[in-house]
Amino acid sequence: MTRLPEPPNPADRSGELSAEELERYARQLGPGVLTHADQTRLKHATVLITRAGGIGGPAALLLTMAGVGRIVIAHGGTLESPDLNRQVLGSESGLGQARAAQFGEYLRSMNRFVTVEVIPREPDDEEVGVLARRSQLVITCAPTFAERLRLNNAAVAARVPLIDAAQWGMTGTLMVLQPHRTACLRCVYPTTPPFEELFPVVGAISSAMGSLAALEAIKILAESGEPLWGQLVTYDGFRGRFHQVELRRDPLCRCCGQPIVC
């Protein structure tokens, strides 16, 4: 069995927001944004984000700054020069070094009221299942369909919402999925599509989709606003157009469908 590191002691999770926390989040508290109770729910939430590169990095950064109590990021490998057109948690001084550690260090530097946990690899089936069960929300920003579908399996099994954010070149996609209520990612991709190793990525699109994923996560965790449940949002950055469609659940889906009784 894969051994997981023990989570570090969380920031003050005793209940109420401290005066310092209220000062930190003052600009996002008030009419039309978050209530005190919404912010408290964020403080007590855990979010798993894999991976934390072009899309997941901005998502993790914004959720850290917004005050989500525990952020768990999973990302393997070392930072390479071509990563720096989009991976906002890295820097030139970190080239050649492990991505996860420096990403985690940067996130911690942004908000001492948040606990950041780092998994320096892409989790396997078993590990991601454990991580999903410890989370209130899973965000998958992985480039491979196999990894995205692995996260989907774990989220459906743990019955936690899944936000899937992806991009190809100047186009980005976002799906907000609730197990057993909306379509799951396997409903959308009954067979695993092939993976193109070096597909084009533009940092501005990565960050846009990461920001939208973070916003949906905040609404879900704070129980505020209207999350895009069961929707696929596509942003055609080349033409500056958003499209939105409702995803249809597959009753025979091999991940979230009903088992066939013979």
Ligand SMILES: [Zn+2]
């Ligand atoms: Zn499904």
